[in-house]
Amino acid sequence: MSITLNHISKRFGNFAALDNINLEIPEGELVALLGPSGCGKTTLLRIIAGLEQADRGQVLLNGSDVTDQPVKNRQIGFVFQHYALFRHMTVFDNIAFGLRVKSRKERPSEAKIQEKVHALLNLVQLDWLADRFPDQLSGGQRQRIALARALAVEPSVLLLDEPFGALDASVRKDLRLWLRHLHHELNVTSIFVTHDQEEAMEVASQIVVLNHGKIEQKGSPSEIYDSPNNDFVSRFIGHTNVFQLEQGDSVWLAGAGISINDPKGIIAHVRPHNIQVEKPQDPANAPVYLKDWQHLGAIIRLELSKDGTNGKATTIFAEMPNEQFRELALNKGDRVSLHIKHAHWFN
Amino acid sequence: MNTVTATHAYQPKPIALNDAGWVRFGLIGTTLTIIGLFLILPLATVLIEAFSKGWTAYSDSLTHPDTLAAIRLTLLTAAVTVPLTTFFGICAAWAIARFEFRGKSLLITLIDLPFSVSPVIAGLIYVLVFGAQGWLGPWLSEYDLKIIFAVPGIILATLFVTFPFVARELIPLMQEMGHEEEEAALSLGASGWQTFFKVTLPNIKWGLLYGVLLCNARAMGEFGAVSVVSGHIRGLTNTLPLHVEITYNEYDFVGSFASASLLAGLAVVTLIVKTYLEWRQKQDRKAA
Numbered sequence: 001m002s003i004t005l006n007h008i009s010k011r012f013g014n015f016a017a018l019d020n021i022n023l024e025i026p027e028g029e030l031v032a033l034l035g036p037s038g039c040g041k042t043t044l045l046r047i048i049a050g051l052e053q054a055d056r057g058q059v060l061l062n063g064s065d066v067t068d069q070p071v072k073n074r075q076i077g078f079v080f081q082h083y084a085l086f087r088h089m090t091v092f093d094n095i096a097f098g099l100r101v102k103s104r105k106e107r108p109s110e111a112k113i114q115e116k117v118h119a120l121l122n123l124v125q126l127d128w129l130a131d132r133f134p135d136q137l138s139g140g141q142r143q144r145i146a147l148a149r150a151l152a153v154e155p156s157v158l159l160l161d162e163p164f165g166a167l168d169a170s171v172r173k174d175l176r177l178w179l180r181h182l183h184h185e186l187n188v189t190s191i192f193v194t195h196d197q198e199e200a201m202e203v204a205s206q207i208v209v210l211n212h213g214k215i216e217q218k219g220s221p222s223e224i225y226d227s228p229n230n231d232f233v234s235r236f237i238g239h240t241n242v243f244q245l246e247q248g249d250s251v252w253l254a255g256a257g258i259s260i261n262d263p264k265g266i267i268a269h270v271r272p273h274n275i276q277v278e279k280p281q282d283p284a285n286a287p288v289y290l291k292d293w294q295h296l297g298a299i300i301r302l303e304l305s306k307d308g309t310n311g312k313a314t315t316i317f318a319e320m321p322n323e324q325f326r327e328l329a330l331n332k333g334d335r336v337s338l339h340i341k342h343a344h345w346f347n
Numbered sequence: 348m349n350t351v352t353a354t355h356a357y358q359p360k361p362i363a364l365n366d367a368g369w370v371r372f373g374l375i376g377t378t379l380t381i382i383g384l385f386l387i388l389p390l391a392t393v394l395i396e397a398f399s400k401g402w403t404a405y406s407d408s409l410t411h412p413d414t415l416a417a418i419r420l421t422l423l424t425a426a427v428t429v430p431l432t433t434f435f436g437i438c439a440a441w442a443i444a445r446f447e448f449r450g451k452s453l454l455i456t457l458i459d460l461p462f463s464v465s466p467v468i469a470g471l472i473y474v475l476v477f478g479a480q481g482w483l484g485p486w487l488s489e490y491d492l493k494i495i496f497a498v499p500g501i502i503l504a505t506l507f508v509t510f511p512f513v514a515r516e517l518i519p520l521m522q523e524m525g526h527e528e529e530e531a532a533l534s535l536g537a538s539g540w541q542t543f544f545k546v547t548l549p550n551i552k553w554g555l556l557y558g559v560l561l562c563n564a565r566a567m568g569e570f571g572a573v574s575v576v577s578g579h580i581r582g583l584t585n586t587l588p589l590h591v592e593i594t595y596n597e598y599d600f601v602g603s604f605a606s607a608s609l610l611a612g613l614a615v616v617t618l619i620v621k622t623y624l625e626w627r628q629k630q631d632r633k634a635a
Contacts, residue, residue: 097545101538
């Protein structure tokens with residue numbers, strides 16, 4: 001089911017949680033609502049679900065206006081941040097809940113419910129937990145049961161609020177991949193909220209970056225990463241070096257392979273892996289030296305220091321593969337020359 | 348959370364908190380003496396006095412028509428007030444825990460009012476409103492409705508006194524519970540009633556029963572407020588606590604203590620059930 005949001009605004013007192021949000025999500029996408037905490041992403045998700053009412057604007061599911069429809073009429077599945085499993089019910093009863101509360105006419109027979117619940121438990125690979133209570137499960141298991149419960153009513157839209165937020169790092173990694181595969185299998189339009197850019201990049205097919213209740217950018221992970229619209233998106237997605245350029249910077253920029261006539265007032269963002277570090281031909285005149293480095297597994301992060309035009313030193317981060325760093329054979333304090341392969345310019 | 352509490356339970360007490368033996372025994376001894384003198388001894392006296400003239404005298408005074416009428420009235424009062432207080436308590440707790448609105452803290456204060464007002468004043472309020480010389484007195488007598496010195500007055504006074512019991516118990520419980528589970532139920536297609544009966548109620552049931560129990564004990568045992576509005580008409584408007592007083596004032600000690608023994612029995616049963624409910628609640632909270 002496609003989702004359309006028209007001019008959604010929501011205030012909490014004086015605080016504008018959402019400000020004129022327009023968004024189109026085609027059927028079958030797996031979308032991440034990404035942004036820092038307090039940017040309104042959870043509020044937006046709850047408005048789509050019908051758990052919250054927008055002050056202005058419309059929510060359309062498959063083209064039909066559901067703005068005034070209550071949650072139960074929207075055919076959505078919602079997975080809560082803390083799972084919200086019914087603690088007094090077994091895993092089985094939790095998953096069966098959505099089927100058992102249906103009106104007598106629509107309710108499947110108990111045998112059908114049994115069959116369906118077990119099929120869902122198999123889908124989330126937890127069939128052996130049917131008789132347990134939620135407090136006997138681990139965080140990752142609860143998450144998957146919450147998902148199975150939401151899927152039981154065959155929703156047309158799946159909404160997940162910080163689905164991996166409360167999990168251990170290793171469990172989170174596994175579940176991300178699993179969610180992506182599950183989405184391939186079911187192909188139900190899904191939106192999840194996250195503040196973790198890595199998670200959004202890894203799981204989603206489309207990312208919507210939110211900040212201060214506004215959409216900053218929408219696009220595929222590579223679009224967002226490779227061509228950020230603005231300063232905020234560039235800073236939020238991945239690491240980046242931020243250079244507030246001044247008059248005198250054109251000299252060293254030219255040295256780094258970039259020519260710009262009047263750099264004053266311009267901000268340059270350079271990803272660490274877009275900076276190539278080399279041994280300088282003329283060490284005496286190289287403005288940058290190696291301050292320190294960190295081992296990040298396959299890559300090395302170099303902490304470089306550049307003498308500023310006004311006497312203040314700037315720290316620059318560069319990243320390169322392990323072997324390359326070994327070949328360069330650099331020591332702390334060595335002068336280096338930089339080559340900037342790619343930069344984003346913002347005013 | 349389970350593991351945390353489990354390990355915590357096995358942690359030895361810090362040595363710094365280990366008081367000298369005489370302090371420990373002194374404190375325990377004092378507490379036991381006070382409990383013995385002021386709680387156990389009077390309770391024993393009630394039973395001793397009740398049976399002082401033998402079993403027949405005891406059962407005779409309990410089966411006396413006036414005593415039976417008092418028991419009936421007490422049960423009727425509880426049967427009417429407890430469900431009403433429960434209903435009100437759930438409504439109030441729901442409103443306070445689930446919604447944000449202006450005057451919420453005022454409402455909480457008002458719910459607590461009966462706790463801070465002397466029961467006698469509570470009774471007097473109803474006399475001033477519904478009594479023959481009260482605001483609504485003339486109107487009521489015109490339609491021949493009797494509230495003061497009649498059963499409705501007793502029920503009203505008891506309602507006033509027991510008003511906060513269930514609400515007070517449920518408000519913190521429901522606030523702590525949050526509303527995610529209810530939202531989950533709604534998102535799964537449950538109606539408001541289904542959500543209440545299948546999700547909310549099971550989660551608050553032990554706290555609710557606890558509140559109901561205390562409310563019941565108070566409704567059956569209330570003296571002050573009821574005394575003011577009852578008029579002490581034997582066989583008609585006497586509840587059990589009032590009956591105890593009347594018989595005592597008439598030097599019918601066996602009758603008085605026999606009735607008192609019923610109330611004492613109620614207290615003991617209440618205490619046992621209360622302990623059980625507290626234990627269940629703790630179990631539930633541990634599981635959550």
